[in-house]
Amino acid sequence: MTSGGVLPLTTGERARGYLRAVGAVVWKDLAAELRSRELLSAMLVFALLVILIFNFALELDIATRQTVTSGVLWVTFAFAGTLGLNRSMAVERDRGCLDGLLLAPVDRSALYFGKSIGNLAFMLIVEAIVLPAYSILYNVNLFRLGLVVVVMLGSIGYAAVGTLLASMAVQARTRDVLLPILLFPVILPVLISAVKATNAVLLGLEAAELWPWLNLLIAYDVIFTAVAFMLFDFVVEE
Amino acid sequence: MIEVRRLVKNFGLKPVLRGLDFRAEPGEFVALLGPNGAGKTTMLRILATLSRPTMGEVRVAGYVLPGQASAVRRLLGVVSHQPLLYGDLTAEENLRFYARMYGLSDGARRAVEALQSVGLGPRRRDLVRQFSRGMQQRLAIGRALLHDPQVMLLDEPYTGLDQDASSMLDDVLRRVAVAGRTVVMTSHDLPRAADLATRIDVLSRGVIAASVPQTEITPAGLIDLYRQVTRD
């Protein structure tokens, strides 16, 4: 066998290696999930159940539905999201796989991005199924481009912080309960903006109502991603 | 190849390694023995760059840890008592994933070669979830060898293996050692360690309490030495 290569890498090689590692982690999560489908089915069933419960809890007549849809959707996504985050990080922890990742000669941030992109992908898949389901069940038109953009931006912020916090929560004894407790107070800016923006899209409000929230979402996504990516090292390095 | 001087590791206030000194020359196969809780796993994790020393000097292949940890990782192959494998992927997929993480360009070929060298060629398309413990351990070694590391660190690799699996592991390790690598293996299995290693160290109460070349001691002598050094 030829040597694994102890030669110093050029910047280009290092960048390619970085992206390759990120891609590898994302691929691994998606491929494993496609096989077992445990995570996605859990998230999906949970999300649909939550929507069902809301139907009875909130007495959604046609008029109220318009104003409440936005909140219902985001509450659903937030809760289903914690399921996904927990499982995604638990996989790494339970068989010591995190060590396997840490042993690889890649920057820790590549692991962070790999995991958060994977988590984002799971959230988006669930959202892509829940939105049409909600549309059909409640006769609300959710097929708007603006909505897709908002859902995407909100999910990015959620996954960025969620991945960081889930990496911590999963190492605690109280792992399942702890993630929502840690995540929800901190993710409020993203949730608030996402709900308001979704509302603006659904009610067909003018752009002046929508843009501030979109801008906020983008700003939050950037801030949270930057902070999470810087702090991730400290969470995984012993 | 490996140089450790006055290594101290505390977990919070609790000292685990208390000023440990250790050396391994290139090509040596060191068996690290010791009672539970002596700090063998801790020491191995520090060498594997998974844990940072509280105090002391650690050098692997000339690189200083923890500062130059990222440079060292390429040279290390680690087998821990957890398999570090993804159950929902096949054996081949697991290896190809790690090949990519290690930046190996010919990952597919290496994966197949590694599988064959640990005797898992025919099972390469099977999910790791379905593997026995012995097979997982063999696959873990295959993973550790993928990038042709100069240093192998093994933490109690024989745990949970039956007779057949253990003999297979013996073969693999003998081949590994012959290729000129430096190997550090922790173990509870005195006779086996005595058989495979070129040198035997005993870690007791946070320091290396005894170090003896394999040629200078018999298996019986080793058991006596071990008892003597680890006695309360």
Next chain:
Amino acid sequence: MQPMPRALKVLTWVSAGLFAVALLMTLFYAPREAVMGDVQRVFYFHVASGWVGALAFLVAAGAGVIYLLHGSRRWDAVGLASVEIGLAFTLANLISGSVWARPIWNTWWTWDPRLVTASVMELVYIAYLLLRQGLEDPDRRARFGAVYAIVGFLSVPLTFLSIRIFRTIHPVVVGNNDPTAQGAFDMTPPMLQTFLFSLFVFTVVYIALLWHRVRMQALAEAVEQRKMKLLSA
């Protein structure tokens, strides 16, 4: 065991004394407010508690940053102590706010930005403590605590910002005034003096409590160390 440092003893007496003075000032020196009456006196300690809550949060985040950079356990103790104290003062802030709001606006609670933000801050504090509690390894506890304190500290002002914007775009029509709005009453000089003095006193009390708590942590660790030595000998 090291005896309590002289400076700390002095500080403790001084802060107790100052607190008594501040209490007297709010009850007797500050004039009775024209519209709201005596219940307005809650204001002085209410805002001061809120101030300490925010200060404690800042200190916890700062201590977290320093801990992550230097790994000194002392800074972890400062962070933990600050969170515990901040938790208590924020709770005082929320309760005193409720007490004040009830007779004036006939409600225990409004969803105004400051109140919601204070509650969120309280929840972050509690989450911090629960996170630490769920971890065995003391190093991990310190590291994760530091990380969460930093994330929380960044997020809470953003929450405040989001809710503020929320209100300017969609003014709330339910007719309650913002109970902490400036200019809800004009402060005469004695009121201003009482207010500023309260802020000052609470800060001093915070520092004293912080020092005590950090010292307690150091003592607890010393006890742990002796216990371990005895057990392993």
